[in-house]
Amino acid sequence: MTTRITLDPVTRLEGHLSVKVQVENGQVIEAYSSGTLYRGFENILLGRDPRDAMHVTQRICGVCPTSQGLAAAQAVEAACGLTVPNNARLIRNLVMAADFLHSHIFHFYQLSLLDYVDGPDMPPWTPHYSAPSRFNTSQITNLIDHYRQAFTARRQAHEMGAVFAGKLPHTPAFEPGGVTVNPNAQLIQTIRNLLAGVRNFIEQVYLPDVQLLADTYPEYFDIGRGYGHLLAFGAYELDNSGQNKLFRRGLALNGGQPQAVDLSQVAEEVAYAWYEGAAPPSGEVGPYRTFLPFVTTSSQATPGNVQPQTTPTPDKVGAYSWLKAPRYGGQACEVGPLARQWINGDYQRGISVMDRHLARAQEARQLAMAMGDWLNQLQPGQAVFSQPHIPVTGAGIGLTEAARGALGHWTQIINSKLSGYQIITPTCWNCSPRDDQSVPGPLEQALLGVSVADSAQPVEVLRIVHSFDPCLACAVH
Amino acid sequence: MNFTRRNFLKYLAASAVALGYSELEVLRVAEVLAASTKPPVVWLQGASCNGCSVSLLNSTLPLIDEVLLNTIDLRYHPTLMAAAGELAVTAAAQTLAGGFPILVVEGAVPTAHDRYCTIWETGDGHHVTIREAVQTYAAQAQYVVAVGSCAAFGGIPGVSSDTGATSVSGVLPGRMVINVPGCPAHPDWMIGTLTDLLLNRFPTLDRYNRPTKFFGRIVHQDCPFREREEAHTFGQAGRCLEELGCQGPRTWADCVTRRWNNGINWCANAGGLCIGCTEPSFPRFPFHSSEHDDD
Numbered sequence: 001m002t003t004r005i006t007l008d009p010v011t012r013l014e015g016h017l018s019v020k021v022q023v024e025n026g027q028v029i030e031a032y033s034s035g036t037l038y039r040g041f042e043n044i045l046l047g048r049d050p051r052d053a054m055h056v057t058q059r060i061c062g063v064c065p066t067s068q069g070l071a072a073a074q075a076v077e078a079a080c081g082l083t084v085p086n087n088a089r090l091i092r093n094l095v096m097a098a099d100f101l102h103s104h105i106f107h108f109y110q111l112s113l114l115d116y117v118d119g120p121d122m123p124p125w126t127p128h129y130s131a132p133s134r135f136n137t138s139q140i141t142n143l144i145d146h147y148r149q150a151f152t153a154r155r156q157a158h159e160m161g162a163v164f165a166g167k168l169p170h171t172p173a174f175e176p177g178g179v180t181v182n183p184n185a186q187l188i189q190t191i192r193n194l195l196a197g198v199r200n201f202i203e204q205v206y207l208p209d210v211q212l213l214a215d216t217y218p219e220y221f222d223i224g225r226g227y228g229h230l231l232a233f234g235a236y237e238l239d240n241s242g243q244n245k246l247f248r249r250g251l252a253l254n255g256g257q258p259q260a261v262d263l264s265q266v267a268e269e270v271a272y273a274w275y276e277g278a279a280p281p282s283g284e285v286g287p288y289r290t291f292l293p294f295v296t297t298s299s300q301a302t303p304g305n306v307q308p309q310t311t312p313t314p315d316k317v318g319a320y321s322w323l324k325a326p327r328y329g330g331q332a333c334e335v336g337p338l339a340r341q342w343i344n345g346d347y348q349r350g351i352s353v354m355d356r357h358l359a360r361a362q363e364a365r366q367l368a369m370a371m372g373d374w375l376n377q378l379q380p381g382q383a384v385f386s387q388p389h390i391p392v393t394g395a396g397i398g399l400t401e402a403a404r405g406a407l408g409h410w411t412q413i414i415n416s417k418l419s420g421y422q423i424i425t426p427t428c429w430n431c432s433p434r435d436d437q438s439v440p441g442p443l444e445q446a447l448l449g450v451s452v453a454d455s456a457q458p459v460e461v462l463r464i465v466h467s468f469d470p471c472l473a474c475a476v477h
Numbered sequence: 478m479n480f481t482r483r484n485f486l487k488y489l490a491a492s493a494v495a496l497g498y499s500e501l502e503v504l505r506v507a508e509v510l511a512a513s514t515k516p517p518v519v520w521l522q523g524a525s526c527n528g529c530s531v532s533l534l535n536s537t538l539p540l541i542d543e544v545l546l547n548t549i550d551l552r553y554h555p556t557l558m559a560a561a562g563e564l565a566v567t568a569a570a571q572t573l574a575g576g577f578p579i580l581v582v583e584g585a586v587p588t589a590h591d592r593y594c595t596i597w598e599t600g601d602g603h604h605v606t607i608r609e610a611v612q613t614y615a616a617q618a619q620y621v622v623a624v625g626s627c628a629a630f631g632g633i634p635g636v637s638s639d640t641g642a643t644s645v646s647g648v649l650p651g652r653m654v655i656n657v658p659g660c661p662a663h664p665d666w667m668i669g670t671l672t673d674l675l676l677n678r679f680p681t682l683d684r685y686n687r688p689t690k691f692f693g694r695i696v697h698q699d700c701p702f703r704e705r706e707e708a709h710t711f712g713q714a715g716r717c718l719e720e721l722g723c724q725g726p727r728t729w730a731d732c733v734t735r736r737w738n739n740g741i742n743w744c745a746n747a748g749g750l751c752i753g754c755t756e757p758s759f760p761r762f763p764f765h766s767s768e769h770d771d772d
Contacts, residue, residue, distance in 0.1 A: 007562040008598035011555045014527045016596060036595045036604075038587075039524050040637040049763040055752055056760065059633045062528020062661060106534075114559045123517075124551045124558035127568055151542045155535050155739070162738035165747060168535075169528040169661055172749025180711040180748030190741075274592065312639050314592035385712030462561055473526045 001025070003455045008036070010465055012111040014063045015472025017431065019443075021461060023452050028461070031440065031447035033431045035322040038274070041477040042310045045421040050076045050390055050413055051176050053421070057409065060423070060477045062169040063106075066099040066161070067235075067402035068474070069174045071409040071423075074398030076176035079391055079413055083240050085383040088178030090374045091164045093236050093246075094191065095171065096400075097367045097374075098161030101198055102154040102168075103403035103469075104337070104364045105206060108357065109150035112466045115459055116213060117143050129457040134216050143212075146205050153201040160194040163187050178385035183378045192375060199368040202361070210361040214354045224353040224464040226446035228255040229331050230339035231429065233408060235401035236370065246370055247363075247401055250343035251328065255351055258343040261328075263397070266408070268324040268424060269435040275324065276311040310422070322476040325435040326424050334442045335405025335429045336469065337363040353467040360469070390416050402426050404469050427475035430468045443468055495538035496669040497690050515550040516578040516675055519569055519614055522555055523607035524594050524634040524642050525584025528661035529625035530556050536664035537739045544668065548675075552577075555596075566597045566605075573617045579674055580618035581667075582611055582645045585627040585634040589641030608648050615649050620674045622655045624667050629656035629687075630757040646686075656686040660754035665735060666691045685757055687729070696725035696751055699733035711748060718745055722765045724753035 001024070008018035016037040022030035041060050045053055053072040058065035070092055077084065084092075117133045117140050119125030133140060158168045164181045165171035173180045214221070234249035250258035313319075325332070333339075334351070338359040341347035346366070347359045391413060398409040405426025412420030432441030443465065452458050493502065522530070534541050545551055551558070553569035560568055586608050587593035595604040615621045623645040626632035634642040646654045655674075657666050670688055673680045680688040697703055700717075703725075708716035719726070728751055736743045744751050752764050 006598055008604075009555050009561065009565060009596060011558050011561045011565050014556065015525075016522075016555075016594070018595075018598060037524060038593050038640065039585075039634040039642065040639050041633075043639065044633065044636045049765055051765045052763055055750075055764055056633060059526050059528070059660060062526040062531045065526075065528065102531075110557060119559060120546065122515075122546075122550070123568070124545065124554050126559065127564055128559035129564070148542050151534065151540065155537070155541075158531075158535055159738045159741050162741045166742050166744045166749045167737035167747075169531050170754075171747075172744045172752065173747050175711045175749070177710075178712060180750075182712065182714040182748065312593075314590045383712065385710060387710045458562075 005452070005455050005458050005461070007458065007461060010462070012114065012466060013470040013472065014061065015475070017465070017470055017472045019447075019461065019465060021447055021458070023455055026451050026453070028447050028450050028452065031444040032320060033323075033433060033441055033443045034320050035431065035472045035476045037472065038312055038322045038476055040310070040312065042421045042423060045418050048418050050079070050411065050418050051388070053409070053411070053418065054174050054176060055172065057423070058170045060425075061471055061474045063103055063471055064099060064402040064404065064474065065169045066096045066165070066171060066174070067400055067407050069171060070096060071398035071400050071407050073174050073176045074400065075396040075409045075411040076388060076390070078396030078398065079394040079411065080176070080388040080396075082177060082386060082388050084178040085386055086240065087183060087378060087382050087384045089237050089240065090378050091179045091181065091183065091384065092174060093374050094371055095161045095165045095173065097236070097371050098157050099168065100367055100403045101202070101364055102157035102161070104360050105150050105154040105157065105201070107469045108206060108210060108361065109147045111469070112357065113143060113147060115463045115466060116217060119144060119147065129459050131454070131457060131459050139212065143209060146209055149201065149205060153198055156194050157198050160191050160198060163191050175385065177388040178383070180385065182380070182384055184380045188375050188378060195368065195371055202364050202368055207361050207365060210357050214358060217354065220353040220463065221350055221355065222352060223450055223460070224446040224467055225351045226334055226442045227332055228351050229253050229328070229333040230255070230342050230351070231261070231328055231333035231335050231406055232340045232343045233261070233399040233401060233406040246366070247340040248344055251333070252339070252342055253331065265329040266326065266424065268326050268428075270324050271436040271438070272319050272433040273321050273324050274312055274314050274316050274319045276313045321433040323428050323432050325432040325441060326429045327435055330437070332432065332435070332439060332442050332445065333429055335426045336360075339405060340401060353464055356467040392416050402474065404471050404474070405429060423477050425471070425474035425477060427468070427471045431470050431472070431475055492538040496665055496672055515548065517550045517552045517572050518579045518581060518671070519552055519572050519577065519618070520554040520581040520583065521596070521607065521610055521614065523582065523584035523586050523596070523611070523628070524640070525625070525627060527556060527583075529583045529667070530554070532661035533664050533667055535738055536668055539668065549671070563600055566599060573614065576617045576619065578619045579671060580614045580621045581624055582621070582628045583624050585631050585642040586611060586645060586648045587640040587642045588648065589639065593640045593642070611645060611648055615652060620655065621645065621649065621652060622657060622670060622674070624657045625662045626658040626660045626754055626759050629658035630759065632660060633760055636760065654686060655680065655682065655688065658687060658755045658759075659730065660759065663691070663732070663735065663737065683729070687755070691731055692729045692755060694729065694731050696728045696730055696732055700725055700745060701733070702745060714748065718748070718750055720767055721750060722763070722767055723751050724761065725751040728753040728756055730755040
């Protein structure tokens with residue numbers, strides 16, 4: 001017997017996601033992941049001063065804005081051939097790490113935990129599914145108390161970031177060329193004080209709770225694997241070479257060992273997404289076109305070189321999502337903390353719902369520790385900014401990681417203005433629809449095979465979706 | 478989950494002061510907020526980045542968990558609520574019957590095509606757009622509050638030539654909508670406005686329907702850098718940023734005195750531009766020039 005389940009809205013994530021699954025004999029046999037909001041940032045940026053992108057792209061997402069701003073700044077810096085001063089590199093690391101920590105803490109407690117335990121007996125924690133929790137009364141009391149503490153810990157993570165960022169979400173401090181803020185001993189100490197509290201929460205509360213969840217729901221180590229292809233662009237520069245990052249760039253196919261990333265293999269396909277394609281040079285126009293993000297040097301950028309544009313076609317028959325389908329060499333890849341930890345060699349236990357939660361918590365601890373190092377390396381009085389000179393024509397790519405995974409901005413500049421802007425976000429990888437070959441995206445694949453005990457209360461589906469920490473505002477942008 | 482009554486009133490008194498209430502008002506605020514009934518609130522998100530909700534979480538006086546546990550009955554908020562799918566939609570729909578006090582809308586409202594923003598699918602397969610949800614819920618709400626510049630004025634999504642994204646007011650002709658702009662909105666601005674409404678005190682609004690309590694000062698008026706030498710590049714500590722594009726002289730908000738993230742900092746204090754994010758004109762491009770097309 002076949003049942004169709006629609007979860008729209010999927011709540012406890014960022015933005016607008018609809019998930020539909022087909023269940024037969026109690027197991028998911030088909031899944032569709034759909035983003036249901038389009039705003040059009042890539043087009044909004046066309047014709048703008050390239051420096052404005054750092055401000056604008058942060059508004060793609062209020063949960064991970066600093067990563068977007070960093071990618072935008074890095075793309076402009078690449079176009080200018082500029083390396084930011086050490087202090088700027090460190091301050092960017094510190095602010096972005098603070099943003100990761102707020103996000104990871106929020107994700108485990110406020111976004112994920114309610115799939116396994118019920119909150120207080122009032123809205124917004126009611127109504128809820130009626131599946132009984134496996135935790136005992138004392139554990140539930142502790143978990144909900146920790147849920148409440150998590151509100152404070154994530155707020156303090158943001159405060160920690162705001163010491164240099166000015167305000168979070170949406171910082172004005174990451175101007176292309178470096179940062180706008182000068183470090184001094186007092187600011188550094190303020191961050192240290194807040195960091196001590198956040199790190200303590202991660203080590204004494206968050207990590208043990210994730211372990212408790214894993215011990216209590218161990219079957220989720222074998223649920224939600226998906227294809228097992230993991231991708232990271234890398235982030236958190238450890239020096240000015242661009243080659244040494246805290247989280248390395250790499251690709252691990254089929255849960256294997258990391259290999260190098262060839263950016264020319266990255267593309268976005270739109271067969272099942274509500275977009276028209278760019279016209280190829282031959283003049284032929286087809287309904288389903290492949291987007292290749294703009295990847296050229298300034299010598300190839302000319303006014304006649306038409307860039308892939310994002311043209312929404314909301315009436316496109318057969319499409320079902322506002323997400324494009326990013327693919328690496330045709331493979332649907334998962335991005336995020338598990339991918340980063342895997343490619344670093346720091347977590348290779350497995351690929352599943354529970355592995356994602358564990359890797360995220362482990363990464364949070366690594367970041368908190370790294371922040372201490374970066375604070376030590378700051379040099380008050382040294383430069384924080386190097387004036388960029390925007391080229392008349394040029395191109396630049398900014399690659400980094402957001403909390404949810406690999407992030408890239410591909411940009412082109414003509415007449416000193418943005419003439420091309422393509423963004424590929426982590427959740428676009430993770431929650432993508434089928435591609436031009438009708439191959440499902442990572443989430444759609446990860447949902448297959450899971451047993452749903454009660455079609456009216458598909459908590460198993462929610463648990464898989466939430467393990468990816470979806471951000472749909474980023475995914476579509 | 479409640480504090481003892483005495484602690485709670487002390488705590489609320491501190492909150493009330495932070496939110497701009499006079500000493501005379503503080504006790505009344507505390508009493509009303511401590512009352513056992515919690516007014517239902519529905520929080521919808523449209524063409525949004527969620528930044529205003531994240532900013533709300535950064536509230537310190539009062540703390541967000543106190544707001545959720547003891548102050549409001551948050552019947553619908555897609556980021557926080559336990560329920561998903563039909564259960565969540567039903568929870569919102571049940572609030573409609575008989576009306577409810579406050580509808581909060583975050584994010585802009587696309588109008589060019591229904592597909593640009595659908596927020597839920599009902600059991601009969603109907604995809605509900607944010608526009609339809611805003612219109613349906615506003616009709617049953619005593620007050621409508623647009624939080625963030627997207628909901629208040631269209632914001633960055635409003636720049637799109639594809640989506641026809643507009644403000645909440647834009648889809649509620651003739652309806653009074655309180656605008657609490659900002660990109661994001663400051664938590665105090667949002668909670669302070671909600672508190673006024675819970676007390677049935679309609680805030681004094683300016684001509685853009687922004688509460689003057691929070692948007693009655695120009696950033697430049699209070700800026701400590703206004704008399705300083707002008708910066709020629711970023712990173713020159715303690716200088717005025719007007720030459721680099723700061724829009725403080727044209728921006729109404731109390732950022733300088735209230736500061737952000739629990740008083741830690743604010744934009745120009747970190748050497749960063751004010752980009753005028755509380756203004757109807759936001760985003761006023763280009764950010765990095767002291768000249769603009771509409772000058």
